[in-house]
Amino acid sequence: MRSLFLKHQERALRVANLLYIVVLSIFYIAHTKIDETYQHSIGIVLGIAIGILCVLLILSFVSRLKSLYPNAIFYVVWLQTVILLIDAIRLNYDRGLIALTVLGLVISYQTVFDLKRYYQITTVIGIMIISMAIISHGPWQIKLITVVALGFVMLLCYMSIVCNKRVVDSYNKVQSRYKALLANTSEAFALHELIYNEDGKPIDYTVLMINKAYENSTGLKRIDVEGSRIYELIPETEPYWLDSFANVVMNNERCQFINYSVALGKYFKVCAYPAGDNQFVTLFTDVTDKLMNDRDRNQAVRNAQKANDFKSQFLKDVNHRLRTPLNGMLGMSQIIDRDSLSSENLEIVDAMISEMNRSRNILNQIAEYVKIGDIEHVITKNDIILEINNVIDQVEAMYQTPIKLINSADLDDGNKIENEIYYESQVFKGVLDALLVNACQHSNSDTIEIVLEGCKNQSNMTQYYKVLVVDHGIGIKEAHQSYIFNELHHHNFVELNREEGHMSLSLSKQLMTQIGGDLMLTSEVGKGTELTILLPVFDKIGK
Amino acid sequence: MKILIAEDDLTSRLFMKKYLSRYGECDLALNGIEAVDQAMNAMAIGDYYDLICLDIMMPKVDGIKALKTIREQENAKTTNVKPAKIIMTTALNDKATVEEAYSAGCEAYAWKPIDVDKFDEVLKNLGLI
Numbered sequence: 001m002r003s004l005f006l007k008h009q010e011r012a013l014r015v016a017n018l019l020y021i022v023v024l025s026i027f028y029i030a031h032t033k034i035d036e037t038y039q040h041s042i043g044i045v046l047g048i049a050i051g052i053l054c055v056l057l058i059l060s061f062v063s064r065l066k067s068l069y070p071n072a073i074f075y076v077v078w079l080q081t082v083i084l085l086i087d088a089i090r091l092n093y094d095r096g097l098i099a100l101t102v103l104g105l106v107i108s109y110q111t112v113f114d115l116k117r118y119y120q121i122t123t124v125i126g127i128m129i130i131s132m133a134i135i136s137h138g139p140w141q142i143k144l145i146t147v148v149a150l151g152f153v154m155l156l157c158y159m160s161i162v163c164n165k166r167v168v169d170s171y172n173k174v175q176s177r178y179k180a181l182l183a184n185t186s187e188a189f190a191l192h193e194l195i196y197n198e199d200g201k202p203i204d205y206t207v208l209m210i211n212k213a214y215e216n217s218t219g220l221k222r223i224d225v226e227g228s229r230i231y232e233l234i235p236e237t238e239p240y241w242l243d244s245f246a247n248v249v250m251n252n253e254r255c256q257f258i259n260y261s262v263a264l265g266k267y268f269k270v271c272a273y274p275a276g277d278n279q280f281v282t283l284f285t286d287v288t289d290k291l292m293n294d295r296d297r298n299q300a301v302r303n304a305q306k307a308n309d310f311k312s313q314f315l316k317d318v319n320h321r322l323r324t325p326l327n328g329m330l331g332m333s334q335i336i337d338r339d340s341l342s343s344e345n346l347e348i349v350d351a352m353i354s355e356m357n358r359s360r361n362i363l364n365q366i367a368e369y370v371k372i373g374d375i376e377h378v379i380t381k382n383d384i385i386l387e388i389n390n391v392i393d394q395v396e397a398m399y400q401t402p403i404k405l406i407n408s409a410d411l412d413d414g415n416k417i418e419n420e421i422y423y424e425s426q427v428f429k430g431v432l433d434a435l436l437v438n439a440c441q442h443s444n445s446d447t448i449e450i451v452l453e454g455c456k457n458q459s460n461m462t463q464y465y466k467v468l469v470v471d472h473g474i475g476i477k478e479a480h481q482s483y484i485f486n487e488l489h490h491h492n493f494v495e496l497n498r499e500e501g502h503m504s505l506s507l508s509k510q511l512m513t514q515i516g517g518d519l520m521l522t523s524e525v526g527k528g529t530e531l532t533i534l535l536p537v538f539d540k541i542g543k
Numbered sequence: 544m545k546i547l548i549a550e551d552d553l554t555s556r557l558f559m560k561k562y563l564s565r566y567g568e569c570d571l572a573l574n575g576i577e578a579v580d581q582a583m584n585a586m587a588i589g590d591y592y593d594l595i596c597l598d599i600m601m602p603k604v605d606g607i608k609a610l611k612t613i614r615e616q617e618n619a620k621t622t623n624v625k626p627a628k629i630i631m632t633t634a635l636n637d638k639a640t641v642e643e644a645y646s647a648g649c650e651a652y653a654w655k656p657i658d659v660d661k662f663d664e665v666l667k668n669l670g671l672i
Binding site: 316319320321323324325326327328329330331332334335356360367 | 552553554555557558559561562600634635636637655656657658659
């Protein structure tokens with residue numbers, strides 16, 4: 001019942017108001033007919049009161065004034081009832097009844113803020129009023145109106161109490177929530193008040209309230225902090241703290257910064273907000289460890305980068321220095337008059353040229369490895385078939401070996417690659433070019449095939465393109481297969497004389513690994529070689 | 544063909560001279576300043592070089608700066624200009640240097656150690672032999 005009433009409180013109030021107007025109007029009309037004095041004194045006042053009630057009822061529909069309505073109506077109804085009582089006294093109605101009604105009015109006012117007392121008093125007054133109404137000798141109409149009037153007043157009291165109680169309860173609930181939040185948050189909180197000197201210049205600030213996290217962050221105790229001025233608490237407090245907070249209060253704007261406290265030996269990240277009345281709130285966290293870790297990490301990255309740059313530069317310098325004398329030696333060997341040499345000297349010169357060529361190849365490989373760090377990765381969602389065909393066209397133009405593309409990536413075999421995907425194209429094109437050139441140059445194969453497949457790593461659901469470069473040529477000896485991706489480690493292998501401008505297989509593997517893929521080989525002498533590029537793909541850049 | 548070879552290394556300079564002498568008269572410069580001076584002198588008398596081979600890493604003024612200066616001088620002349628074909632002959636082959644050389648106006652880039660057969664092809668492509 002109560003919850004129903006609370007739910008429809010607003011409507012109930014208006015209905016009560018309307019009924020009250022009707023009853024009073026009837027009473028007013030009835031009395032003006034039987035008693036001429038109503039027209040001149042009480043009647044006029046009563047008429048005005050009815051008019052005010054009507055206006056209030058209408059205004060209650062205006063949303064802006066809705067909050068005024070319950071209190072306004074309450075006092076007007078009181079006024080109405082007092083007028084009725086005065087009238088009753090004037091007409092010498094039952095004084096006991098009148099007295100009780102007045103008492104009820106006074107007490108109901110006192111119980112406005114206390115629902116428990118209200119229930120108690122209402123019960124007592126109700127019983128007394130009804131008893132008096134029954135045993136008194138006045139006209140029954142007056143008794144009825146008085147009882148009803150008091151009933152309305154008590155009802156309105158109840159509504160007001162309930163309304164206020166709800167507000168107070170809400171307020172208390174919110175208060176306790178905020179208190180719990182402040183007490184349990186890991187972020188330090190403090191409420192301060194700025195202190196000024198006679199010239200209006202901020203000179204200090206008092207700490208009014210703190211939470212547990214404040215104590216933990218600063219190592220200071222609440223009992224020492226609350227109520228203390230900061231320069232009394234921590235005399236070494238740097239001026240920039242006061243300057244920042246004074247700015248917050250005087251300009252009424254929030255600020256955020258990281259600063260160091262010498263006294264506490266820590267870095268704090270602080271957010272400060274104005275809180276009105278020269279007060280401000282600070283929320284702060286100790287970021288000392290994070291800053292130190294970031295600093296150390298950044299320093300480590302810088303050191304690693306420096307070491308990497310030094311290594312790259314060293315390799316470049318060595319490469320350059322060795323090429324210059326090699327240029328002289330190889331150059332001279334190329335223009336030597338071979339016809340003037342004896343066969344024995346010719347053999348010696350050829351051996352020298354062979355060794356110089358090998359040295360040149362080693363330098364070329366070193367130069368390539370230095371370039372790994374310079375390669376720019378390009379993530380694209382271009383059609384991979386188009387990219388592959390472009391590479392095929394370039395290689396076919398150079399070597400006239402037919403290259404055929406077989407696309408199995410669209411097969412719905414559980415490994416189908418989604419349409420909108422991204423992949424690294426720069427490295428992929430370079431590696432594919434290197435494999436095709438290698439196959440054209442060394443395999444003696446009549447045709448070369450490229451097979452494109454999709455595949456998924458079932459354990460982590462990463463998607464890949466699998467690009468197989470297959471030739472049916474001479475194959476690679478098993479002994480050489482173990483060095484195919486590691487040329488520098490086996491000097492005999494550099495006799496491959498890789499075509500300049502194209503990547504070596506070992507560099508190709510390095511680059512594929514760098515972008516999260518791989519390059520693998522299977523080969524059989526007399527049957528051919530299959531090189532497999534595993535190219536990772538993404539459905540979004542960076543994922 | 545009139546040829547200018549700018550190379551600070553003795554053996555490389557000797558090799559280039561012996562190699563290119565079969566195609567024409569070769570003048571030598573030991574650094575970028577000498578290369579620019581000789582090119583400008585040739586321009587002044589109207590006896591332009593057909594081919595200039597520039598090393599990049601040279602003392603005093605490097606090959607790229609020399610290349611830029613030579614091109615500026617050629618562009619500044621308004622009559623009877625016959626720009627030389629310039630080939631960079633260098634041990635450097637990083638992308639930035641190669642791009643810089645082409646932007647400065649060279650026709651070709653030969654990476655040391657030079658392969659004479661490939662160099663001949665470049666000379667053919669440039670219409671010099």
